[in-house]
Amino acid sequence: MTEWEQRLAGAGCRITAPRRAVIAVLMNADAPLLPQEILEQAQTVHRKLGLVTVYRTLNLLSELSLVRRVHREDGCHGYLPASAGHRHALICRNCHRAVEFTGHNDLHALIERVEARTGYRVDDHLLQLLGLCPHCQEREG
């Protein structure tokens, strides 16, 4: 049983073949995957998987903080395996390969300054970086 499956079981959820298939795809993803893409890859393992179950499993994994949802410019959402703690995604605009990073320390100063100037109390943030990964830089240059 994988670590993710243990977390599911610990939360009182059943370990089913459809969930195993979705998990297998997501655990090793290195770019944000759309639900439709997850479906197509997972169906090679579990043929009769439906898109609805992909969405339900993604919601479940999000609640357990096992995956992170990233916003795309076109308005739909990709999903990435989430590392522990509050991290952010750096996404290649060409191949969509993503890495995570922590921005906590640098953001802390910024957030304090903004709180002082605006009077707002900040309790959450969304940060995504966009650029070119090393691989795609080579191809371009």
Add this chain to the structure above:
Amino acid sequence: MTEWEQRLAGAGCRITAPRRAVIAVLMNADAPLLPQEILEQAQTVHRKLGLVTVYRTLNLLSELSLVRRVHREDGCHGYLPASAGHRHALICRNCHRAVEFTGHNDLHALIERVEARTGYRVDDHLLQLLGLCPHCQEREG
């Protein structure tokens, strides 16, 4: 003619009553407005305005950097008047009132560190802060 209308005219676009109505609503918005909300407010000025034209005008204003699109957790998009330069939105999770801020200096150090560690070249970023505005803090406390 307002500043926004001059920008439109300068870009070769026609100044029409529907566009004026959308602009009038957005110029003074202090919270991200949904296309549907913009429609309802703008229809008090231009009764036969359609939702399609709201979307088309929002795309136009986005291209001219007169409005900024902010991502909401539910997946749809709100629109805010954009100040000059690269700014970010701080949004109240209760009343949705928003203020803008510049995070350029603080993010610069973070971005350089992430570039050094990952090899990515970062050329854009998305940063939104969420919290409570002073007004809603009072109401809560």
Add this chain to the structure above:
DNA sequence: CTCTTAATGAAAAGGTTTTTCAGTAAAGAT
């Protein structure tokens, strides 16, 4: 193995955003 009920898949519904297309009106030319 049996039983309970969580989980599934198909179909339908719900929402937002885009496309299509015939009609309208803005703005430059006359």
Add this chain to the structure above:
DNA sequence: ATCTTTACTGAAAAACCTTTTCATTAAGAG
């Protein structure tokens, strides 16, 4: 002021992504 061109508009339909509904299936406790 009027004409002419064509960008713009609104309604309807289409195209998405995502959620809900509901009858059926199967996980896992006893």
